[in-house]
Amino acid sequence: MKRWRRLYYDIFSSFYDRIIALHSRDRSLSLRKYLLDKSGIAEGQRLLDLCTGTGAVAIAAGRMLNGRGMVVGADFSTGMLKRAKNKALQNSIKVDFVLCDTAHLPFVSGQFHVVTCSHAMYELDPATRSGTLSEARRVLVPGGRFLMMEHMEPRTPFIRFLYRLRLASMGSAENKDFARDERPFLAHFFQDVKLELVPGGKSKIVSGRKPHDANDSRLTHS
Ligand SMILES: C[S@@+](CC[C@H](N)C(=O)[O-])C[C@H]1O[C@@H](n2cnc3c(N)ncnc32)[C@H](O)[C@@H]1O
Numbered sequence: 001m002k003r004w005r006r007l008y009y010d011i012f013s014s015f016y017d018r019i020i021a022l023h024s025r026d027r028s029l030s031l032r033k034y035l036l037d038k039s040g041i042a043e044g045q046r047l048l049d050l051c052t053g054t055g056a057v058a059i060a061a062g063r064m065l066n067g068r069g070m071v072v073g074a075d076f077s078t079g080m081l082k083r084a085k086n087k088a089l090q091n092s093i094k095v096d097f098v099l100c101d102t103a104h105l106p107f108v109s110g111q112f113h114v115v116t117c118s119h120a121m122y123e124l125d126p127a128t129r130s131g132t133l134s135e136a137r138r139v140l141v142p143g144g145r146f147l148m149m150e151h152m153e154p155r156t157p158f159i160r161f162l163y164r165l166r167l168a169s170m171g172s173a174e175n176k177d178f179a180r181d182e183r184p185f186l187a188h189f190f191q192d193v194k195l196e197l198v199p200g201g202k203s204k205i206v207s208g209r210k211p212h213d214a215n216d217s218r219l220t221h222s
Contacts, residue, residue, distance in 0.1 A: 016083070036057065048072045048139060058088075074098045075100075114144060152202055
């Protein structure tokens with residue numbers, strides 16, 4: 001199943017950036033910068049961007065840290081990562097891109113200060129999503145922050161129909177519940193879970209913090 005999803009994203013990677021540009025012009029970039037501002041990432045720290053795609057968040061983070069700290073973008077699509085690497089190189093921005101399934105991260109525990117995931121959590125099937133959240137928590141330092149950004153449900157009926165179709169095509173009915181309110185799901189993994197609207201009201205950021213006294217053996221995904 002994941003093989004087909006990966007193939008889908010490999011094909012999609014050829015026109016992903018053009019679609020985003022058409023759809024949102026520079027709004028998509030400012031949204032991703034807003035996510036980073038909210039993350040509180042500071043020079044000298046390490047940030048992991050899950051499902052990084054063509055690297056929009058990771059590259060913006062690399063630009064922000066300007067070589068003082070570490071940014072890693074993780075994705076399972078070679079097509080997406082190839083484009084992300086090219087963009088980072090062209091802009092002389094230092095980001096490490098890692099090919100992996102986010103439900104099984106190849107990183108030791110407790111090393112990232114911030115983990116982000118933009119416009120991807122809804123596209124994971126429920127088991128992969130739980131695995132990814134569990135792994136995000138594992139690789140965070142105690143007190144580290146997890147932030148995900150997604151679209152709010154569109155108000156225009158036709159766009160809302162397309163949005164719901166996309167959710168349904170990506171997984172079970174659980175996707176619908178997750179999209180309606182992510183907080184109960186995130187609360188299994190993080191504390192201080194909150195949801196805030198991004199200015200403009202079309203997107204939201206849901207975030208949480210890894211407890212300082214986390215016992216991660218409980219939540220390690222197998
Ligand atoms: C809609 S794109 C979002 C890209 C990017 N985060 C952004 O904001 O533009 C979703 C990304 O999730 C990646 N993805 C989906 N399932 C994954 C998994 N199990 N492990 C790693 N990456 C995954 C896809 O390859 C794709 O690049």
